[in-house]
Amino acid sequence: DVKVTQSSRYLVKRTGEKVFLECVQDMDHENMFWYRQDPGLGLRLIYFSYDVKMKEKGDIPEGYSVSREKKERFSLILESASTNQTSMYLCASSQSGGASYEQYFGPGTRLTVT
Amino acid sequence: QKEVEQDPGPLSVPEGAIVSLNCTYSNSAFQYFMWYRQYSRKGPELLMYTYSSGNKEDGRFTAQVDKSSKYISLFIRDSQPSDSATYLCAILKGGGGSYIPTFGRGTSLIVHP
Numbered sequence: 474d475v476k477v478t479q480s481s482r483y484l485v486k487r488t489g490e491k492v493f494l495e496c497v498q499d500m501d502h503e504n505m506f507w508y509r510q511d512p513g514l515g516l517r518l519i520y521f522s523y524d525v526k527m528k529e530k531g532d533i534p535e536g537y538s539v540s541r542e543k544k545e546r547f548s549l550i551l552e553s554a555s556t557n558q559t560s561m562y563l564c565a566s567s568q569s570g571g572a573s574y575e576q577y578f579g580p581g582t583r584l585t586v587t
Numbered sequence: 588q589k590e591v592e593q594d595p596g597p598l599s600v601p602e603g604a605i606v607s608l609n610c611t612y613s614n615s616a617f618q619y620f621m622w623y624r625q626y627s628r629k630g631p632e633l634l635m636y637t638y639s640s641g642n643k644e645d646g647r648f649t650a651q652v653d654k655s656s657k658y659i660s661l662f663i664r665d666s667q668p669s670d671s672a673t674y675l676c677a678i679l680k681g682g683g684g685s686y687i688p689t690f691g692r693g694t695s696l697i698v699h700p
Binding site for chain 2 (some may be wrong): 513563579581
């Protein structure tokens with residue numbers, strides 16, 4: 474059973490804190506993604522990675538950074554959390570090649586910044 | 588104009604109804620057309636995908652693509668309360684190195700008994 478796991482389902486942090494969201498996949502996928510999902514705005518891509526130590530900015534990278542030191546793990550970092558980063562964060566992975574159309578998502582982390 | 592447009596709903600239907608969910612897109616380079624289903628407090632899961640124009644059927648679900656109109660649809664027959672979820676269309680350009688889908692905003696579907 475393929476699986477993408479995220480370190481927390483719910484997280485409450487204070488403004489200015491550094492926040493780490495962890496994502497692990499067990500499918501040996503090359504590609505990994507971080508999205509945020511907000512009502513009325515849908516899924517928005519923050520960062521993605523197509524290989525270990527490689528990262529690319531998505532549509533809304535400001536205020537975020539990422540780290541991919543191992544193939545199975547992709548971390549999202551909020552350097553200084555702000556209230557407008559309160560959101561649902563979803564991690565996804567996909568394989569390279571012909572079947573790359575399918576993304577496998579984790580259950581999400583609902584982050585509240587107060 | 589967003590590359591993929593999808594009405595967020597909510598769409599409320601009685602059990603047993605035929606449901607039609609739709610997306611329009613603007614880029615004719617898109618080749619893969621997917622539908623994801625997302626239950627409350629869960630991540631999206633791939634429901635169906637199609638590569639070309641025409642229909643693809645899987646049980647009560649039918650995905651339809653009309654490339655000439657840049658319009659995709661998901662039909663659900665005999666809808667059940669368990670079909671209540673958010674349905675996201677996703678479209679991919681395809682080709683070497685193209686693996687980042689463009690998602691619609693999602694349509695919230697409520698099937699009431």
